[in-house]
Amino acid sequence: MGSIKQIIIDSFNGFSPADIPLFLFQLFVAGLLGFGVQWVFNRKLNNEQKLSHGILAAIMVCVLVAIAKVYLPFSIIAAAIILLLGNSMKKETLTANLGLATLLIAGAGCGFGSVVQTVLGVALVLTLVMIVPQEKSA
Numbered sequence: 001m002g003s004i005k006q007i008i009i010d011s012f013n014g015f016s017p018a019d020i021p022l023f024l025f026q027l028f029v030a031g032l033l034g035f036g037v038q039w040v041f042n043r044k045l046n047n048e049q050k051l052s053h054g055i056l057a058a059i060m061v062c063v064l065v066a067i068a069k070v071y072l073p074f075s076i077i078a079a080a081i082i083l084l085l086g087n088s089m090k091k092e093t094l095t096a097n098l099g100l101a102t103l104l105i106a107g108a109g110c111g112f113g114s115v116v117q118t119v120l121g122v123a124l125v126l127t128l129v130m131i132v133p134q135e136k137s138a
Contacts, residue, residue, distance in 0.1 A: 024064060027062055029110050030062035031059050031120065032106075033106035033119065034106060037106060040099075041098075043078045043130075045096060051100065058104075058106050061103070061104050062106065063111065064111065065107065065111025066113075075125055
């Protein structure tokens with residue numbers, strides 16, 4: 001019985017069952033932020049549906065970061081985000097790419113446990129997106 005208990009404890013990898021409510025709260029906030037980011041950026045892009053699955057993307061990044069935060073520094077995740085977005089940064093899709101980056105950062109911030117800072121930062125970004133006029137293509 002002792003070895004089974006040890007296997008279960010090792011499988012938690014430093015994660016305590018008491019942390020489950022906090023983790024669920026982080027997932028919930030990441031999903032809300034994902035919805036908000038998708039809604040604001042799609043409105044800014046005249047409902048062209050450039051961003052889709054915002055809730056799913058933010059929650060998936062939140063889960064990934066929550067699992068990997070014990071092992072990987074934030075700089076590796078940030079580098080991966082930059083590499084993913086770097087190839088598709090064209091002028092006509094810049095706003096959509098900024099929306100995707102905001103989704104990823106919202107999920108990463110919640111996954112790291114910085115929920116309050118992430119909510120404030122994303123709220124500021126979304127406010128700026130709504131206020132600043134979109135640049136028109138020539």
